[in-house]
Amino acid sequence: MNLFTKAALAALVGVAPLSVHAEETLKIAFIDPLSGPFGPSGDAALRHWQYAADEVNKGDGINGQKVEIVAYDNKINPKESLVQLQKALDQGIRYIAQGNGSSVASALIDAIEKHNKRNPGEEVLFLNYAAVDPAFTNERCSFWHFRFDSDADMKMNAVTDWLVGQPDIKKVYIIGQDYSFGKAVAHAATTMIAAKRPDIEIVGNELHPLGKVKDFTPYVQKMISAEADAVITGNWGADMVLLVKAATSSGHKVPYLTYYAGSLGAATIMGEGAVGQVKQISEMNTNLETPDEQDMLIDGFETKNSDISYYYHRIFTAMGMFDAAATAAGSVEPIKVAMALEGMEYDTAYGPVTMRADNHQILQPLYMSTFSADVKRDVEDLGLGWASGDGDRIEADKTSMPTSCEMKRP
Amino acid sequence: METILFSLLNGVIYGLLLFMLSSGLTLIFSMMGILNFAHASFYMLGAYFAFSFTQVTSFWFALIFAPILVGLLGALVERWGLRSVHQHGHVAELLFTFGLAYLIDEVVKIVWGKNAVDYRVPESLDFPLFELFGAQYPAYRMFILVVAVGMLVALWYLLKRTRIGLIIQAALTHPHMVGHLGHNVPRIFMAVFGAGCALAGLAGVIGGNYLVTDPAMAAFMGPIVFVVVVIGGLGSLEGAFIASLLLGLLQTFAISIDANFSDFLGWAGVTATSELGSISISSLAPMLPFLLLVLILIVKPTGLMGDREV
Structure with missing residues (x-):
């Protein structure tokens, strides 16, 4: 191939994607x-x-x-x-x-x-x-x-506010995924609990490898031996599903305060046993009163x-x-x-x-939802779903946190 | 106390699952002198076959027929694949099983999808068996224990107490002599390869719903099984058994230990807030098998019970 054809080919290859831009x-x-x-x-x-x-x-x-x-x-x-x-x-x-x-x-x-x-x-x-x-x-x-x-802090703020109203909870176990997010959740939980409920003892603060643990039973048994009254976790995806799988099969019945218990597949595994026990902090649940348009969107x-x-x-x-x-x-x-x-x-x-x-x-606005049997709209065809009461809504402006951001605009 | 008891139970169960996988691998190795890289893929196939069987029939049907199907597949692979590659030497065989592992991975992704399938514990076994120190113990775990021990006894009996076992053992060390005595050695090889794969398949059937059935399960289990076989000593069943239990217990106990480095190295001035001191023992659990592997290779390259160098 001589230089000319090479150049022509190169030009052709270079030009080809340009036509896609249209x-x-x-x-x-x-x-x-x-x-x-x-x-x-x-x-x-x-x-x-x-x-x-x-x-x-x-x-x-x-x-x-x-x-x-x-x-x-x-x-x-x-x-x-x-x-x-x-x-x-x-x-x-x-x-x-x-x-x-x-x-x-x-x-x-x-x-x-x-x-x-x-x-x-x-x-x-x-x-x-x-x-x-x-x-x-x-x-x-x-x-x-x-x-x-x-963000993780804003959600933890809501979770710890809920803890303030639960004097029975004296021992909390924190478990999370070992990467920046899990660490952020653990940090937020420890500092906010220390500030709002100094009487609560943190009996465990654990990070596990992300997506690598297939059987959480040893972790759950640790929580049981630590006599935790509540578990805080930021786990999501398979790590959430497998955590509740182990908790359910070990009969660990304490409140699980989660960010993502709504992760696909978790509800099916939790089943009836988790009703009233598992909570989720999120921007909504499907059993809130909403305008018809929203109902139609969800349907x-x-x-x-x-x-x-x-x-x-x-x-x-x-x-x-x-x-x-x-x-x-x-x-x-x-x-x-x-x-x-x-x-x-x-x-x-x-x-x-x-x-x-x-x-x-x-x-x-954030909602502290609870896994419930009394729902209009269920998840995963279980007859169970997420619901919240009047006091479970946190207004948008209340979620605001101070920021250290120094935004550089172009 | 309760921690020790539970860790013991969980560790033994995980260990036995590992043994189910590694026994086949080590048998195949001692017979043919090749490490079957695709072994964990047969484990995965066992889980997926069982999942498909449970969709149309019952778990009990799957428990019997999924391992048989995997075993047949293994025998086919030996007969039509490995045997023809054999004449080109060990490297070719290794590469063949290596490629096979990738092939099975991709086929599984195409047939069953890229995500985990919903392979569940059968309802008849989905109940708490007993309650100890406030924690329930699921019946299915005990079932795993029973199946694994049953398999262990059957394997031991077959190899040590029957005529077939005698011939297999003889074929391991003196294939030519066994051949001269009129036994069909290639067929014995095929049977052993098939049986080894069937054991892996059985591990898949009972491990798939105990852990997770997804296309990554082979890649997840593969390295650990190799570690077991190397620690136990290549080709040694007893060694594989000891190594499996050792690893199973080590990993579960590491998770349940509530301590970090500063607790052990406090005397050396390592504090809980320092980079090293804040590492917890439980976070090291996934690393321990490989640490043990390195140590064994340094101290005793033949493995615990093996007689050949790796």
Whole structure:
């Protein structure tokens, strides 16, 4: 092959992807685990994103463009996530959605920050719907990152507020996954319990390897011998399901204060025995009084995805706010959308939410839900579901925490 | 006290599960001189077959037929795969089983999906057997214990007390002589390979719902099984048995110990807040088998009961 043909070929290869750029849809790259122990979590979230996109597309899309979710499997591995991010960037995608794993979010924030610095005019925006390591909206905050879920500290604040009203609980066991998020939960729990309920003894504070433990029975037996009155855990995905599996089979009947007991598959394993015992702090449950539109949305979602339950309301909030921001900015250019998102107020079916301008953290109402047999809308076809009483709602402004973020805007 | 008792029970059960897997591997090794890298994949197949069987029939049906099916598959692999590769030497055989492991992994992902399947403990065994110190003990775990011990006794009897066992043992050390005596040595090899795979399959059937049935289960179990076989001594069943129980107990006890490095190294000035001192013993549990492997290789390269160098 002579030099000329080589050059011609190179030019051809270089030019070919350019033609793909002439797309009409607005693509959001969804980078999350779609296989492995956390595959079910990623898959469920993906279907929420796709449904949210379908809903937006029923109208005229976002700023006139139809939305398309492009899924990338990162196997919950930060390194793999960067490879997938590069793939998305190569396709000209300007919006990244990710949530499962703060370890992944951390890598993405750094990579996106760098990319945006090096490629002015081609910035990408990170819509974080579930990675809740508080660092992302504090010391490591980034203009290109927006978090649509309450962070680990905000949720722990609610959990410990609940503990204040439970004088019977004297011994607490903390168990979590051994990475930045699990450590953040443990740190928040120990400091907040010490401040609010100094009489509570923390009888165990344990981290286990992420997604590696297949049998939690030894851990549960440790909790039983420590005579814990309550267990606090940030576990999610398979780690949540297997933890409650071990707890149920060992007959460990104490309150489990969780972030993610709503993880797919956990309810089936918990069954009747967990009624009244397992609690979850989240942005909603499906048994709250809501406007008809929201009921229709949940019905529609669960009809289309009959094997999973409506769980990630925050994904719909993220999509809604994205839509509103693009409309306000009159553009889908990430930098303009980001500017419009800052300080934006938005009405959801569960109350008004605000995107803080100073650190890009959402302020949303939180609910302390309890696993219950008396529910209108159940999960996983069990006749059991999540419900909350009047005192279990924490208003959005009450969830606000001080931030150490010094936002650098472009 | 209760911690010790429970850890003992859990450790023994996990250990026996490991033995079920490693016994087949070590048998195959002592006979053919190859490490079957795909062994844990047969364990995975056992779990998935059992899951599929329970969808249409019952767990008891799966308990009998899933291992047989895995064993047949193993025999086929030996007859049509390994035997023809054999003439090209050990490296080719190793590579063959290595490739086979990947192949089975991918096939499982295609057939049963990338995520874990909902393979449950049968309802007739899903109840607490007894309660001890406030913790219930699930009946299914005891069932695992019974099956594993039953298998152990049957295997021991077969190898040490029957004519078949005699021939197998002879074929291990003197294949040519056994051949001259009129026995079909290749068929014995095939039978042993099949039986080894069936044992792995059985471990999959009862381990799949005790742990998790997903496409990563082979990759998760594989390294640990190799560690067992190497620690026990390549080709030694007794060694594999001791090593399995040792690892099972070691891992469960490590989890239940509530201490960190500062408790042991306090005299050396390691404090609980320092980087080293804050590492807890329980977080080291997944690392222990490999630590033991390294130590054994340094101190006694033949393994606990083995007579050949690794």
